[in-house]
Amino acid sequence: MAKLQAPPVSLLNKYSGADFQPIYGTTVTVSGGEAEHARASGTARSDDGNLEVDLRLPSAMGGEGGGTNPEQLFAAAYAACFHGALNLLASRNGIVMRGASVEVSVVFGRDPMDGLFALTADVRIYLPGIEKSVAQELVRNTERLCPYAKMARSGITSVVALADAGSGKVNNKQ
Numbered sequence: 001m002a003k004l005q006a007p008p009v010s011l012l013n014k015y016s017g018a019d020f021q022p023i024y025g026t027t028v029t030v031s032g033g034e035a036e037h038a039r040a041s042g043t044a045r046s047d048d049g050n051l052e053v054d055l056r057l058p059s060a061m062g063g064e065g066g067g068t069n070p071e072q073l074f075a076a077a078y079a080a081c082f083h084g085a086l087n088l089l090a091s092r093n094g095i096v097m098r099g100a101s102v103e104v105s106v107v108f109g110r111d112p113m114d115g116l117f118a119l120t121a122d123v124r125i126y127l128p129g130i131e132k133s134v135a136q137e138l139v140r141n142t143e144r145l146c147p148y149a150k151m152a153r154s155g156i157t158s159v160v161a162l163a164d165a166g167s168g169k170v171n172n173k174q
Helices: 070-092 132-145 147-154
Strands: 028-031 043-046 052-054 101-110 117-126
Touching: 070 101, 070 117, 070 132, 070 147, 117 132, 132 147
Parallel strands: none
Antiparallel strands: 028 043, 043 052, 101 117
């Protein structure tokens, strides 16, 4: 088995095209499970089979726990992406990061704007052994680079459409 390696710093090269340029994409399908409710008893599976996880409603929300939930998955994805971007920028600038970690706390709660639901995310970056001013600049630049940080700050392009029953094909007619 080949040794795992960080992605190339060349990923930081600027793109100047007029349209969004896809680099990687994936699809995750969630089903409802025993309770026919994804948060309570669902399963999330990726199209390549590398992710398969049982979803469970946390006890704080009236569930039994015993599995992961969307907030944990989002926090893990955000933290992993931010850590990766941080590492790329550090590498490009000759900064050695040892023992660095990113902690993301996601909270599901009530939105005072519409009375429904919203998420908050707090990101803490630990950069032991790196001078504070250097660490602050690295974090600021990573916040501009990391797509999860950009999404949290500015939103995301998202299309929600009903799939044709039984076909799995999306119906964009409304």
